[in-house]
Amino acid sequence: MKGKIVMEKTVLVTGIGGLTPRSITGIIRENHPDYKIIGCDIEKKAMGFFMKGLLDEYYVCPRCTDSEYFTWIEKLVESKHIDYAFVQPESEIVEWGAYYEKNGRFPCPVFMGSKLLSESLRDKSIMADLLEGTDFIPKTIKVTQENPRFEDVENEIGFPCWIRATEGTGGLGSLRLDDISSYRSWLFINANIPEFTVSEFLTGRHLANEMLYYNGEYVKGAALECAEYVMANTAPSHVTGNTHFARFLNEDRINKFCDECIKYLEKKLGVPAHGILSFDLKEDKNGEMKVTEINIRHMAYAGVMAHVGFDLIEDTIRIMEDGNCNNVVRDQYHHYDKPYVFLRDVDVEPIILESEEIFDDPKAYFNIK
Numbered sequence: 001m002k003g004k005i006v007m008e009k010t011v012l013v014t015g016i017g018g019l020t021p022r023s024i025t026g027i028i029r030e031n032h033p034d035y036k037i038i039g040c041d042i043e044k045k046a047m048g049f050f051m052k053g054l055l056d057e058y059y060v061c062p063r064c065t066d067s068e069y070f071t072w073i074e075k076l077v078e079s080k081h082i083d084y085a086f087v088q089p090e091s092e093i094v095e096w097g098a099y100y101e102k103n104g105r106f107p108c109p110v111f112m113g114s115k116l117l118s119e120s121l122r123d124k125s126i127m128a129d130l131l132e133g134t135d136f137i138p139k140t141i142k143v144t145q146e147n148p149r150f151e152d153v154e155n156e157i158g159f160p161c162w163i164r165a166t167e168g169t170g171g172l173g174s175l176r177l178d179d180i181s182s183y184r185s186w187l188f189i190n191a192n193i194p195e196f197t198v199s200e201f202l203t204g205r206h207l208a209n210e211m212l213y214y215n216g217e218y219v220k221g222a223a224l225e226c227a228e229y230v231m232a233n234t235a236p237s238h239v240t241g242n243t244h245f246a247r248f249l250n251e252d253r254i255n256k257f258c259d260e261c262i263k264y265l266e267k268k269l270g271v272p273a274h275g276i277l278s279f280d281l282k283e284d285k286n287g288e289m290k291v292t293e294i295n296i297r298h299m300a301y302a303g304v305m306a307h308v309g310f311d312l313i314e315d316t317i318r319i320m321e322d323g324n325c326n327n328v329v330r331d332q333y334h335h336y337d338k339p340y341v342f343l344r345d346v347d348v349e350p351i352i353l354e355s356e357e358i359f360d361d362p363k364a365y366f367n368i369k
Contacts, residue, residue, distance in 0.1 A: 009321070010036040012076070012085040012108065014092055016058065017046030019242070021088045023303035025054055027313040028086075038080055064095040070107065077108045084109040084320040086298075086313075090122045093296055109320045113213075113275040113296060120269060121277075121294045124197050125166040130268050131291065136261045138282075138290045140199040142166065148187055153198050154180060160201040165193045176201060202290055204283025207249070209258045210299050211279070212312055214325040216272030218262070222310040222334035223254040224301070243301060246342055247356070248308060250335040254281070257289050259332070276312060301342070304350045308340045 011028060015021045016039030025037055025048065039048050040061040049058040059076065062069045076082065085108050087093050097115030100106050112118070120126050125142040132140075139157055143149045153161065163186060165173035173193045177183045183198075211221035228245040258279045266273055278295040298312065299305075306313055315328045339355045 008034050008036065009083045010038065010081055012080075012082045013037060013039050013048075013055075013088075014061070014085065015041055015088040016048030016055065017041040017043045018048075018088055020298055020300045020302065021086065022048045022051065022054065023300060024086050024088075024298060024313050027303050027306045027311065028317070029054065031311075031314055032317070038076075038082065040076070064092040069095070070099055073107045082108050084317075086110075086316070087112060088297055090118070090296055094118045094122060109323075111275055111316050111319050113273065113277075114271045116269055117265075117271050117273065118296045120265070121296050123166055124164070124293055125195065127291075127294060128197055128199075130265060131261070134264065135288070136257075136264065136291050138162075138200040138202055138284070138292075140197050142195065143198055144195045145187060145191065145193075148183070150180060150183070153177075153183060157198050157200055162199045162201050163196050165190075166195045166197055199292075200284075202282035202284050202292075204285065204287060207254055207279075207281040207283070207289065208246075208299060208301075209254050209279040209281070210302065210305065210310075210312060211255070211258060211262070211277050212315055212328070213262065213273035213275060213277060214319070214328075215274055216266065217325070218259045218273075218332055219325060219328055220310075220312070220315070220331035220334060221255045221258065222305060222331075222336070223249045223251060224305075225249055242344065244344055246301065246344075248305075248336045248340045248342075252333045254289065255333050257281075258291075261291055261294075276316065301344070301350070304342050304344075304352065307352055308336055308338075310334050310336070 013021050013025050025039065028035060028037060036056045039055045039058045041048065042061060042063050044060050048054055062072050087096050087110055093112055094115065096106060096110060096112065097118045101115050120130060128137055128140040131137045141149060141152055141156060160176050160178050163175055163177055173190050173196060175186055177186065206226040207223060208226055209221055209223040212219045225247045226243040227247060229243060262273045262277065275296065276298050278297065278299040279291060280293045281289045282292050283289055302313055318327050319325055341353050341356045343351045
């Protein structure tokens with residue numbers, strides 16, 4: 001009996017200092033222990049460089065906006081025989097999209113959307129402009145340090161409201177504002193952030209949805225609720241962008257809402273959705289969902305989702321190796337087989353639990369009476 005032939009691949013993961021690229025790399029290592037994984041980052045102290053067993057090789061690279069960046073990438077791809085790449089963060093994804101438009105190809109195979117789609121979603125003010133007048137987003141305006149629009153914030157949006165930077169991750173520049181005084185103070189404190197969006201304050205659940213599109217086809221998606229945040233007390237908004245406690249959800253309406261939003265954006269921009277798209281949503285006081293951002297990449301908890309049966313990292317590998325989406329199972333409304341929850345914190349691996357009932361286990365409480 002002939003043994004199965006294993007084709008070893010060499011995979012590049014950029015931005016390996018970040019949580020999401022490290023999560024992606026961990027799943028690649030689990031699923032394909034024979035693959036060679038190379039990581040790169042602009043930071044010489046990138047965490048991923050020094051995590052035992054994560055990478056086979058690592059390199060400090062130029063910034064993606066430097067003129068030497070793609071010369072460096074091309075030489076790395078050629079000399080290390082890289083088969084394909086997972087590109088993170090979003091700034092790098094946009095630059096790879098620009099490279100494609102200029103050269104008609106990527107430095108190596110990747111799975112990502114067009115430059116226009118990437119740029120439009122990375123900048124939250126552009127996304128808000130595209131969705132203005134729809135039910136997909138809360139009432140939102142763009143403000144800058146030079147033009148803070150105090151009257152518009154007070155009269156058009158009203159208090160309380162929510163402010164955040166137009167670009168950046170981890171809840172950058174975000175805070176609930178209760179009056180003009182707090183707004184003025186927040187602008188002063190964040191003088192290094194040039195531009196913000198200000199939106200109506202949403203009081204409901206924080207939801208997330210990760211989706212895979214291939215040339216305009218919605219292939220699969222799965223949702224969760226971000227219930228608590230890592231080191232929440234260190235952020236004025238109590239939102240750090242890193243989830244501490246989350247519930248995996250089987251609510252088809254979340255997937256349907258997000259797909260309708262993507263289809264609207266496809267028509268608006270005139271380009272098909274392609275790649276991984278990750279939604280952040282908040283419910284209003286009536287439980288109606290509103291989009292707060294759409295990320296053009298895997299979510300930070302993509303690795304956790306893979307461990308409970310929704311593995312878009314492996315799907316991405318399949319697409320890049322096959323050159324098509326034929327062998328990816330269609331699963332537009334993914335349902336988890338159990339009511340899983342997970343816990344995350346600093347310097348520890350996420351912990352997956354089969355349900356949150358364990359938190360109320362009587363054995364965990366010592367009765368002194």
